[in-house]
Amino acid sequence: MQQPLIIANWKANLSPGEEVERARSIAQIALERGLSAFNGIDTPTLVLAPSAVGLVPVASLLQREYGNLAIEVAAQDCSAEGIGAHTGELVAANLVGIAASVIIGHSERRAAGDTDSSIGRKIAHAAAAGLRPILCVGDATQSAATEARVPEVVGQFERATAQAAAAGWPLDRLVAAGLVVAYEPLWAIGSHTPATPMDAMAVARGIQGAGNGLAIPVLYGGSVDAGNAASWCDETRGQADGALSGLLVGGASLDPRELLDIVGAATMPRR
Ligand code: 13P
Numbered sequence: 498m499q500q501p502l503i504i505a506n507w508k509a510n511l512s513p514g515e516e517v518e519r520a521r522s523i524a525q526i527a528l529e530r531g532l533s534a535f536n537g538i539d540t541p542t543l544v545l546a547p548s549a550v551g552l553v554p555v556a557s558l559l560q561r562e563y564g565n566l567a568i569e570v571a572a573q574d575c576s577a578e579g580i581g582a583h584t585g586e587l588v589a590a591n592l593v594g595i596a597a598s599v600i601i602g603h604s605e606r607r608a609a610g611d612t613d614s615s616i617g618r619k620i621a622h623a624a625a626a627g628l629r630p631i632l633c634v635g636d637a638t639q640s641a642a643t644e645a646r647v648p649e650v651v652g653q654f655e656r657a658t659a660q661a662a663a664a665g666w667p668l669d670r671l672v673a674a675g676l677v678v679a680y681e682p683l684w685a686i687g688s689h690t691p692a693t694p695m696d697a698m699a700v701a702r703g704i705q706g707a708g709n710g711l712a713i714p715v716l717y718g719g720s721v722d723a724g725n726a727a728s729w730c731d732e733t734r735g736q737a738d739g740a741l742s743g744l745l746v747g748g749a750s751l752d753p754r755e756l757l758d759i760v761g762a763a764t765m766p767r768r
Contacts, residue, residue: 501541501763502677502716502743504571504631505750506600509548514553517558522753524563525709526640530757532764536567541743541763543756546571546600549587556595571598574606576604578613579622589619589626598629598675600745602657604683613653617660620676624666624712629675632716639684643696646682647703654678654704671765672711678704679745685719687748692719694729698740718745730763743757 505523506517527535535543545568547555556570558594572595576586589599601623602616611619616632623630634653636646658668666674680700685691694717701715717729721744729744744763750756 500536500743502544503541503677503756503760503763504544504546504600504716504718504743504745505756506546506573506603506718506745506747507551507751508573508605508747509558510751511548511551513551513554513665516547517554519751519753520545520547520555520558520568523756524559524566524568525681526753526757527566527760528563531758532566532757532763534565534567535569535760541760542567542569543760544569544571545572545597546573548567548573552592552595557731559747567596568593571600572596573600573603574630575599575619575623576630577618579625589622589628592628593626593735596628597724598631598677599623600631600633600679602653603633604635604681604686613656614660616657617662618664620657620661620671621664621666624661624671624674624676627674630671631677631679631681631716631745633681633687635681637682637683639682639690643699646696647700650700651703651707655707668708669711671709676700677714677716677742679716679718681718686758688714689720691721691725692717694731694741697729701740714742715740715746716743716745717741718747721746721759722749723755723762726759728761731745 619629697717
């Protein structure tokens with residue numbers, strides 16, 4: 498992945514109407530700032546992840562009125578089940594034509610019952626539907642040393658991807674399907690205490706090491722804002738061995754100007 502990937506996770510903060518208005522503001526500000534497309538050479542890819550009920554109106558607004566910006570839409574989760582008689586589930590196949598990617602295994606979903614097994618099956622279903630799986634992993638203890646943190650997070654990655662492999666999607670196929678891993682320490686989410694770029698890169702290298710040489714993009718998420726986004730991106734640049742490929746942003750992504758400031762920080766080389 499050449500460009501930093503910036504994903505805005507709106508969680509359950511907005512009504513569908515508010516999500517459409519935020520998406521419109523983001524697109525308008527992007528146009529004002531001369532960001533003509535998000536999948537071009539000089540700009541990061543921007544992905545908006547609205548609520549399940551906001552997916553269709555946000556995607557149709559972006560396709561209908563701002564198609565030239567190429568802003569993507571992601572779902573915040575999908576079912577561990579495939580298409581069929583699963584009342585109340587949102588299966589990956591339901592998202593085709595609406596979302597391009599799916600966030601899977603976010604710590605807030607793990608707290609609500611997601612397991613390595615269900616996460617692995619979700620990843621497999623997402624990939625089978627042609628959607629890019631964004632697998633979230635994260636450690637629970639801020640005070641843990643990096644040497645303990647890395648194996649904890651790599652273990653989550655290995656268990657989830659082993660489950661996906663058992664469902665017919667080995668890691669090489671997942672990487673070909675666009676698998677992205679997002680490192681989100683639980684203690685950094687919504688706390689205004691992000692992990693250091695160095696710690697995040699240590700985790701990224703651990704995941705990439707576990708990936709047997711496959712090119713697995715790793716994002717960082719947790720208390721990213723316009724003020725600190727550049728530090729992640731500065732660290733990302735010029736790292737011959739890969740390191741970070743972008744940011745997964747929660748609270749700060751609810752403010753369209755701040756989200757685009759984060760995009761700007763990811764785009765502009767700092768001196
Ligand atoms: P915050 O950016 O609000 O810390 O949330 C991070 C997150 O959970 C994104 O998925």
